[in-house]
Amino acid sequence: MRLFVGDDWAEDHHDVEVMDSAGRRLAKARVPEGVAGMAKLHAIVGDLVGDDADEADEAEILVGIETDRGPWVAALIAAGYTVLAVNPLQASRFRDRLGFSGAKSDAGDAHVLADMVRTHAHELRPVAGDSARAExxxxxxxxxxxxxxxxxxxxxxxxxxxxxxxxxxxxxxxxxxxxxxxxxxxxxxxxxxxxxxxxxxxxxxxxxxxxxxxxxxxxxxxxxxxxxxxxxxxxxxxxxxxxxxxxxxxxxxxxxxxxxxxxxxxxHFGQHPAAEIILSQPGLGTILGARVLAEFGDDPTRYASAKARKNYAGTSPITRASGKKKVVLARFVHNDRLIDALTTQAFSALQWSPGARAYYDRQRARGVGHSPALRQLANRLVGILHGCLKTGTLYDEATAWPQLTEKAAA
The missing domain is CATH 1.10.287 (Helix Hairpins)
Known part of the structure; x- marks a missing residue:
């Protein structure tokens, strides 16, 4: 049994709607923020699941909400719900698919979120299970x-x-x-x-x-x-x-x-298990390394590949192709704090890493400007960081830049 919950949150209340796999509305309510509201939400879901213990254990509750942090989200995760973080822009675009009148309400937004989770759960990002130390x-x-x-x-x-x-x-x-x-x-x-x-x-x-x-x-x-x-x-x-x-x-x-x-x-950063690996990266000190860890999180399953981490970082380019026209552009929608830290790392790495310096110089020789070249270097460094974290190994200059290192040696 699967239930889909749309949660439109505000400062002091939540509008929720519960939907089944067929898109039928099973329940809707406005619950207050805090313990009382969470208890009421649990009661709504419990009534729909039923009293059968086996059925309750097999039930899967997916919650769509436009945030990925806070006590309310933590309580949902602790209760065993699968919480899917929905970008507000995604929700806005999905709302346009359901109607063109421009009407909007909190209850309507809860319906949009529930339907979005029902039909696009496989494309939404579950809230990462970062450790308390990372938080x-x-x-x-x-x-x-x-x-x-x-x-x-x-x-x-x-x-x-x-x-x-x-x-x-x-x-x-x-x-x-x-x-x-x-x-x-x-x-x-x-x-x-x-x-x-x-x-x-x-x-x-x-x-x-x-x-x-x-x-x-x-x-x-x-x-x-x-x-x-x-x-x-x-x-x-x-x-x-x-x-x-x-x-x-x-x-x-x-x-x-x-x-x-x-x-x-x-x-706090000195007590994290990944601190040594992060500090081994060129251009990352304690403060900058802490910012990178904070924004990436430490959930080992959050990024399926280096490409996924680069996309989240906002350092990888996007391609817009239509007919004979194809344009490669920088990502302008990104985590400002993370891109600031990664760009600073790339600039600092020019001094401490011969491989990074050679990579940057090669981009500049191709006619790429300073900022785009720095962004490409940051993108490469994110991939290197992903590999080090995945394998649990420290940064090595020869491994990170094999072709450039061999060329320099020759």
Whole structure:
């Protein structure tokens, strides 16, 4: 017996519909989020399965839902249901197949998901059974990266504000989110106050930030801050200074939390069994390796082949062919966090792996641009990582790039 459940989730409730193999609606309901809602869903399914123990054991419950994480999904998996993660874009396109009116409702979406699971379960991706350790790494690694992105956004806001009333600061300070810059700008947020900073004050901030060549840098900063520059009226400058001090406070907190989370990422990643294999890959350190593991997951059955892993990563190209026209394009729908980590790995591997460097140079010699060549290198590195994880072996330069290694030796 097979039952197909469509689960359209919201923040505080779920609209569910249960369908049989023939497409008949057996039950529909709105259940609350949490334990009470899960109990009600189990009761609905239990009534449909029946009281026969053998029949209950043989029953297969497939659930389609537009997410692959959270306590609700974990509870469904723990209950023995097969949970199929449906991309919202897939659900939207499938809804268009059932009607053209454009009507949409939560109950209707639950029906679409149930019917989609019934007819296309073989093409949908089951939620991966990642380990608790991998889930913990994902939580801290994603938060760490989010904090870095937030720091970049606030740094850009600080740059724009300084450019509007204090352009000399942009010349004096190369790194706006550095500790010495934050300290000096907090102490002297207006051009007039900055011009009164002494060499001793500047040197002390540079020393606390562990800068080198402090006397020369302090003198250069002071000269720049005291140089002539275009400015704003005093009252406007003071208003900008208040805004800048707020941004400086946020950046200071972000710097502290990024450092704290980095320690958490390193601690969790160091305890994972696959950490040694991932760290053996060229271009991957502890933080970058943790991000790659977090986004790929560690379920050994999730990727049937290296091609499947490359497709999920978004590094492999897509082909559009119609008649005599054939175009090969990059994938623009992908996991942003994963593609960011893999591209960074590829760029770093150019320095540490002769094989990766030779592969990249060969693409460039064919007339391929920097970004496409880097993406192709990242695609190749994903395949190498898949092979290492599948066989449980560490990265080996000669094995990874046999033709390029032999050519270099010759």
């Amino acid at each position: 913990a790494i994902k939580v801290v690694a994603r938060t760490h990266k989010t904090m870095i992105w937030e720091r970049t956004r606030h740094t850009q806001r600080l740059r724009h504000a300084l450019g509007d009333y204090f352009p000399a600061a942009l010349v004096a300070f190369d790194d706006l989110d550095a500790a010495d810059t934050l300290e000096l700008l907090a102490k002297a947020p207006t051009p007039a106050q900055a011009a009164r900073l002494t060499i001793a004050q500047i040197s002390a901030a540079l020393k606390r930030a562990r800068r080198r060549d402090i006397p020369a840098k302090a003198a250069a900063i002071q000269t720049t801050l005291r140089s002539e520059q275009l400015g704003q009226p005093e009252v406007v400058a003071e208003a900008y200074a208040a805004s800048v001090q707020a941004l400086l406070a946020v950046l200071g907190v972000l710097n502290t939390q990024i450092k704290t989370l980095q320690g958490q990422v390193e601690a």
